[in-house]
Amino acid sequence: MSDTFHLTSTIKLNDGNEIPRFGLGVYVTEPGAETYNAVTWALEAGYRHIDGARWYENEKDCGRAINDFCKKSGVPREDIWYTTKLMQAKDAAWSIKCLEESIKESETYVDLYLIHGPDGGPEARRAAWEGLCEAKDKGLARSIGVSNFGVKHLTDLLATSPKYVPSINQIDLHPFMVRQDIVTYCEANGIVLEAWAPLVRGMRFKHPDILRLAEKYKKSPAQILIRYGLDRGFVVIPKSTKQERIADNANVFDFVLEKEDLDFLNTLDEFLITDWEVSTVP
Numbered sequence: 001m002s003d004t005f006h007l008t009s010t011i012k013l014n015d016g017n018e019i020p021r022f023g024l025g026v027y028v029t030e031p032g033a034e035t036y037n038a039v040t041w042a043l044e045a046g047y048r049h050i051d052g053a054r055w056y057e058n059e060k061d062c063g064r065a066i067n068d069f070c071k072k073s074g075v076p077r078e079d080i081w082y083t084t085k086l087m088q089a090k091d092a093a094w095s096i097k098c099l100e101e102s103i104k105e106s107e108t109y110v111d112l113y114l115i116h117g118p119d120g121g122p123e124a125r126r127a128a129w130e131g132l133c134e135a136k137d138k139g140l141a142r143s144i145g146v147s148n149f150g151v152k153h154l155t156d157l158l159a160t161s162p163k164y165v166p167s168i169n170q171i172d173l174h175p176f177m178v179r180q181d182i183v184t185y186c187e188a189n190g191i192v193l194e195a196w197a198p199l200v201r202g203m204r205f206k207h208p209d210i211l212r213l214a215e216k217y218k219k220s221p222a223q224i225l226i227r228y229g230l231d232r233g234f235v236v237i238p239k240s241t242k243q244e245r246i247a248d249n250a251n252v253f254d255f256v257l258e259k260e261d262l263d264f265l266n267t268l269d270e271f272l273i274t275d276w277e278v279s280t281v282p
Contacts (some may be wrong), residue, residue: 004232006253007046012068015136015192018144020081021050021111023229024246025196025237031058034241039065041243043073043080045250051170051196051237053085054102054115063106082108083148085116086132091126095131099140104131113141114170117278118153125153126160133163143167150279151185158189168235170194171279175228175265176204176272182279183232185281194235198226199249209268217255226252231262 010018024042029035035058039050043065051081052062062082080201083100086095100114113135115128118223132144143170146154158165169186173179173195204210205221213224222238225247229236238249257265 004253004256007250011192012190013143013233015143015167017111017167018091019143019168019192019235020047020049020249022226022252023047023051023081023235023237025051026056026058026062027060027196027215027239029056029239029241031061033124035061036065037243038241038246040069040144041068043075043247045163045247047246047250048079048083049235049237051083051107054087054098055116057086059102059106060082063108066108068248076137077108080137081110081111082242083114084110085114086128087116089115089128091118091124092131092134095128096135096138096140097134097211099135103140106111107144108190110141112143112145112168113149114145115149115167117148117276118146118150119278120261120282122156124224124263125157126162128159129146129160129162129166136164139274145169148169148276148278153279154191165189166191167193168194169236172197172274172277173229173232173234174198174225174272175210175268176200176215176270177274178266178269179279180269192235193233194237195219195229196237197239197274198234198236199238200225200272201241203272203274207268209264213261216261217257220248221254222249223252224257227255227257228262228265229243232255240260
């Protein structure tokens with residue numbers, strides 16, 4: 001890819017909606033002031049995409065920060081993309097109930113609702129997805145997708161001929177966890193990939209090849225890793241609770257990685273698990 005993009009560049013989903021390619025993740029961000037401040041600082045820095053989840057226990061703070069920012073800045077709510085997630089796949093009614101609770105908790109509408117993980121088995125995933133399809137039809141979420149799904153989970157789900165194909169698969173993606181099988185499958189089926197730990201949770205900031213590229217491009221290791229995701233065509237949602245780092249993470253739109261460097265980064269794959277790995281559960 002040769003496009004540098006910009007902070008609010010979007011990618012079109014298979015349902016026609018457009019999601020910002022870059023956003024803030026709030027995983028392991030404490031409920032209350034820490035989440036509220038991180039979201040506020042991100043929005044003030046120009047971010048227009050906030051990724052949350054019921055599991056994170058900070059939906060209320062995400063929603064409050066978004067609503068307060070819109071009131072203070074005059075930025076329309078529709079300019080901000082807000083994601084939250086279904087904690088556990090059970091059945092259709094449960095999916096809808098949980099989404100309604102998330103909307104009530106955050107006091108704002110949901111742009112993207114994801115099944116957080118594939119645990120529960122094929123029938124639970126099928127039924128939960130049926131609920132998300134119904135929720136989309138009811139206008140409870142603009143777009144729907146999945147998270148942490150492997151190829152078999154996606155294959156099983158699409159084999160049921162659902163009303164909607166997932167628009168997103170959010171999963172751990174970075175040079176040390178390339179997941180080419182999942183990437184290839186999603187791209188072939190019109191499912192956008194979203195990287196939930198593009199910074200590798202800081203575990204490879206001192207890797208010699210990351211440092212070498214940081215020196216070459218005059219960028220930080222974090223910025224090299226974020227740019228990798230953007231240049232692979234992924235949506236990226238780096239997490240930080242520090243105002244300066246939130247701003248620094250967004251300083252990635254004035255360069256692109258040369259193809260040889262992007263290809264080289266793919267060779268660093270080591271199936272590095274940074275946190276939750278459920279892409280192969282039954």
